[in-house]
Amino acid sequence: MITSEPIGDWTWEVTTGEELRPVQAAEAAVTVWNVLESYGLAQPTGRVSVSARSVEEARDVRVQAVGLPLAQDPLSPDTALSHAMTEVDSLEGGFVVGVRVECPGYWLESGARHRAEKLFAIQVDIWKSSLLVATLQTYGDAWLTMDTRGREQPDLHAVNAPRLAGALQGISRVFGVTPTPGAMNRHATPSAEGFEDPRIEGLAYTDSWGTFEIAERSRLLRSGIPDSEDEYEESTDHPVRYFTVRRNGRTLGYVWASLGDDAAGYEPRTAAGEEAFRLGAAWLLRLRTAHRQGLTPLAALAWSAQSAPSSQAGEIVEDTPQEAPSLDFLEELSGRY
Structure with a gap:
């Protein structure tokens, strides 16, 4: 099942000891995107948003670019992302720089490849030019031993979970740190390798998709x-x-x-x-x-x-x-x- 809210997330925190440039947030996001693509999880298209806000006052937003097209080589000169990062780089003072990529991606089922326009989202923030925080979110349940309606799906899990686990390991190699899995939510419990097995850990809700996703979809539709x-x-x-x-x-x-x-x-x-x-x-x-x-x-x-x-x-x-x-x-x- 595909959800409109994340069913799990993983975060990598990277401190280099050197001053980080704003463009490194975009570079890190594109790198994560490339890792997902290498495991057949992401399509080399999508949308990217860029923001820069004051560290002292979150409402003081100096740059806000939403829904920019993500080109095949997104940081090459004259791309929308490159122009946005140049604008951020021209700012003076302390800012939180954020880059968010929404990735079309694929899961495998019954020998076929299925596409969701937002199967993953990548969020990279740089805080005070010293700390880089990268978060990967997923909006599909193909990685779970039981779907978000509480039904076992061993075949689906067998062909998809290893791809996600490989991507998480690949991202960890890039950043040189292991991820911190997100907390248990109403859909699933993330782990460093993917997700905990709800057949062992138990389900928070027997049919979380039917209980929560239908209401959330209605809210989004009518908003x-x-x-x-x-x-x-x-x-x-x-x-x-x-x-x-x-x-x-x-x-x-x-x-x-x-x-x-x-x-x-x-x-x-x-x-x-x-x-x-x-x-x-x-x-x-x-x-x-x-x-x-x-x-x-x-x-x-x-x-x-x-x-x-x-x-x-x-x-x-x-x-x-x-x-x-x-x-x-x-x-x-x-x-x-």
């Missing part, structure tokens, strides 16, 4: 639109009908309607990344319009399929809706692949 009481119910215990929403050949999510009550909505495909949530909000607004017109959920589904919210919001790919035995089934589909 970009105003609150409204003029909408269908968010959940149902009945079977649902749904259409697949795609844009530029990529599945972004599923717009659905209940067969038995007044529920309808949109399930973002988490692996598609921020685009699934951003464009999914347009489909929710479309359903609100249908609700104001007094349409039943199934009528709203048909109406939405005939008239997409906009040319940029994706398109319905089926002529007739598919049927799922439950909303949980559709939620799992949108969170798994």
